[in-house]
Amino acid sequence: MPFGGLTVLLGGDFRQVLPVVPKEGREGTVAASLSKSYLWQECKVYTLLENMRVERDVSTISVEGKVLNFKDWILNVGNGLQHAYDLDGSGDFSWIKIPEELLVSYSGDPNKAIVDEIYMDLQERHGSIDYLRERAILTPLNENVGKINREVLGRLPGDCTVYRSSDSICKGSCNNAADDILYPPEFLNSLKYSGVPNHELEMKVGVPIMLLRNLNPKKGLCNGTRLIVTRCYRILIEALIITGNKSGEKTYIPGICMSPADKTMPFVLKRKQFPIAVCYAMTINKSQGQTLKNVGLYLPNPAFGHGQIYVAISRVTSPSGLRILCVNEDEKYAGYTKNVVYHEIFNDIVPNNLSEP
Structure with a gap:
């Protein structure tokens, strides 16, 4: 049955x-x-x-x-x-x-x-x-989401904190010893995938963000949860949850390793970055x-x-x-x-x- x-x-x-x-x-x-x-x-x-x-x-x-x-x-x-x-x-x-x-x-x-x-x-x-x-x-496309978010960020007071990802090729996805030469970090940094944050994330205190991964559902940190950045540390982002049943609670978001579901490349990208996106605009x-x-x-x-x-x-x-x-x-x-x-x-x-x- x-x-x-x-x-x-x-x-x-x-x-x-x-x-x-x-x-x-x-x-x-x-x-x-x-x-x-x-x-x-x-x-x-x-x-x-x-x-x-x-x-x-x-x-x-x-x-x-x-x-x-x-x-x-x-x-x-x-x-x-x-x-x-x-x-x-x-x-x-x-x-x-x-x-x-x-x-x-x-x-x-x-x-x-x-x-x-x-x-x-x-x-x-x-x-x-x-x-x-x-x-x-x-808006339908991620490309236009990025343009609008940059437009709004440019209107806010204060300087941006830029977080850059650490990109590499998953060693278990291919056996080519020359991969590090064929796909240098500059090339990996330029790759953009749906559902995976870009190499560079620009942040300011007070900016609304959205989680792109389930981090801790019990604490309200689910894919799609929206938060507001309250402090930018070097390896952590402090944020206030503004949606869901944990709204109003403060939390900390770490950088995690992510890989896109896209299989068009001959390798699997491993990107360590904060699993968030600015959400003045979203798809x-x-x-x-x-x-x-x-x-x-x-x-x-x-x-x-x-x-x-x-x-x-x-x-x-x-x-x-x-x-x-x-x-x-x-x-x-x-x-x-x-x-x-x-x-x-x-x-x-x-x-x-x-x-x-």
């Missing part, structure tokens, strides 16, 4: 980002999802009916002349039911109109514009825990599970994965806290963004199998 006959609760939302399968396209991603597993026929589906994140009695929004409840708009985007257009003539009807009240207009540098919108009073409140806890900028995928009052969705390029737009817009508690900036050089795309939804992922969630909890 599956799971030895034990009752197992599997929680999740098929509207959100699906499993990441390297070097696989849409079919491979859908095939790796729970609803395509042989276990799915043994499952009974229960649905949650009320959005507990969105505040009650929030203002409505206007989409293409129609007044919509904010919760309903979020669900329409997540289910792929929001009216979509084929703006590029490719036959891909995935471009949706963004409500006017959520759009950010800009001239000049879009990075500066979205930072001004979300961190408008940063100079006066950069040390406020509540101010930092309730806001973030979300949309990394924001899953977070609740924020102010979210800036920054789209220098359209979202590329299933559910990314839904995840971003569903992090906020009200429409007044959501601002969206799209960088579209072509005028015909102004006010529109791409909403990627794999409709086939919902096929196995049969309506007559749904029950109220």
Whole structure:
């Protein structure tokens, strides 16, 4: 019997980002999802009916002349039911109109514009825990996350403390005696991987950070936990936890050895660095599970994965806290963004199998 006959609760939302399968396209991603597993026929589906994140009695929004409840708009985007257009003539009807009240207009540098919108009073409140806890900028790619974080760091008073990693090749991953010559430290330092901090980390006291690894779940130090830096030591970072059930507690973060899951290189990189990232901005995928009052969705390029737009817009508690900036050089795309939804992922969630909890 599956799971030895034990009752197992599997929680999740098929509207959100699906499993990441390297070097696989849409079919491979859908095939790796729970609803395509042989276990799915043994499952009974229960649905949650009320959005507990969105505040009650929030203002409505206007989409293409129609007044919509904010919760309903979020669900329409997540289910792929929001009216979509084929703006590029490719036959891909995935471009949706963004409500006017959520759009950010800009001239000049879009990075500066979205930072001004979300961190408008940063100079006066950069040390406020509540101010930092309730806001973030979300964007699809790590490259843009780094640019925004550098933009915000440059506005803060004080000097940066720079922490540099110690990079080497895991000796058990290859047997080539010439590896140290083929892959010098300068080359290893230049490598960037998702989920692994970069060679150089710039820190200042008062900066919000996010853990990239589970360090001590009992003490609230889990992957995704957000903290504020309170002191920078040479081999330790002192920080205050600002999310989770250990919020308000002080902790110390050491440097640890990490290796990326990426297998494209002929060796395994071993990087000793603090398992953290500055989180004035974060990727949309990394924001899953977070609740924020102010979210800036920054789209220098359209979202590329299933559910990314839904995840971003569903992090906020009200429409007044959501601002969206799209960088579209072509005028015909102004006010529109791409909403990627794999409709086939919902096929196995049969309506007559749904029950109220």
